[in-house]
Amino acid sequence: MVVENETGYKICHTSLCVSTWAVCRSDIPVQPGRQKRDRCPSVSFNGKEDRRTNPFLETPVAEEEGKAAGIPQAFTLLQNHPNPFNSSTLISYTLPEPARVRLQVYNLLGQQVATLAEGYQQAGSYQVRWDGKDKHGHPVPSGVYLYRLQAGELKQTRRMTVLR
Template identity: 55%
Template sequence: RVTADLSAFGGPANLALTAVGDGGYTLDAQVVAETMGAHSVIVRIEQESGERTEVLQFAHFITVLPASDVLIFDDATALGWTLAHSSLVTPDTAVRDRVYVGDTAIALRASPTRLAGWNIEFLVDHPFVSDGYRSLRFAFHPGDAQVPDNGSFLVRVNRRSLGNREPTGLYNLNYEFGKPANLLGGGGDSGVPGFEVDFQKPEWQVVDIPLDILHPTGTIELIRFSGNLAGTFYLDDIRLIMAAESLTAVEAEELDERPGNFVVEQNRPNPFNSDTVIRYELPRAAVVDLSVYNLVGQQVAQLVQRSREAGSHAVRWDGRDDQGQPLAGGVYLYRLRAGGQMQVRKLLLLK
């Protein structure tokens, strides 16, 4: 008897698969995923063996990707988003005399002090995973803004860092911000360079920042602009851009064959009983999440969770969980996510 657990998609937890001959089975079901990201379908095989029943379970990971961009502002703050700001900047979301697209844009009238800058934040009501989004894009117009000595103009995307508490304000410590992009150039502690805007051009300029640069690993909570510009400048058409791979709304990770140099090799040795090495290649710098799962889809060990440069990398794993305890022998899955791409492979731990 072969069944599938579709409860991750709101479906039945014990749906029988149909035999198609030669030991094959098929599943035909319509389900609705209410959230994006990785979901597991647990397949359970039961076989009578004498007076007992042998049971084997394994997980098939399915990634639900977005079907469109996420609009944050266009004519108005988008439904599901809230605009918050500090006292040193006044936003006007109904400007009609200087618009990039649509009917209105945001004018930001900033009055920083010598000791304090300003910031604005777009907070989302229902946080969502960043899987399937390629970049943050927005239009900027310098207006009459002036850049002071030691000027600052940054944009960040954050992630939740402490449990499931709800945000309580603009400076809530429940947020951990990602690495900022520096819209004035520079680098180091002042943010990632390469996304400069030109204050000498009195025209709209489109800024497109890859999410890999902003490091929004996990859940997207808010978009934050901050700095010490003085005067009035404008923003319009702020959105998260869907990755090109998201043309299909649902993809099975085990069948990921996207082109390029994103490669996850089979671990060696395999099977193993002491330690094994997992090698992978990245076509560009990205935040890497390499984790090990058991066959019911539970994460048992996180091997990598940090930014890695483009090129070849190797990770050694000793078969222990995140608490340092040896895992039982058996089949496990290891999954690598980086730069909007994913691959899953199996390994066998012997005891």
């Protein structure tokens, strides 16, 4: 039996005897498709913690819960738009979990042209506008450029075209 209230705690009946209960936090965020695993102290009606029956409550979190919360299900780097572009373009990407992120633009010689995003980001959907300027603020010449997103160990690269 589980009773949940508005404070974010679950009161869980943890044994066959009616005298042992556990109180657990239920608002801890968990990635969809994984199991929430909380250490919950069991307390008998006499007020003493029973270490023998301290359960790990494992609650599966449905994929639909993550979708409803707007958490992306996959790491993706989308094609920029417009492409080709003249003055600016929009680059979108999604992170299914928090990560250290770096989004950089390179020319075809492999030289870094610009850094568009760098730092720790939460799971979610992001958009970055690139104004077609290099790291010194100068407009880049017409040509093909690569943009690369690295989030933790994950990496994706796409191609875009600047037309001046």
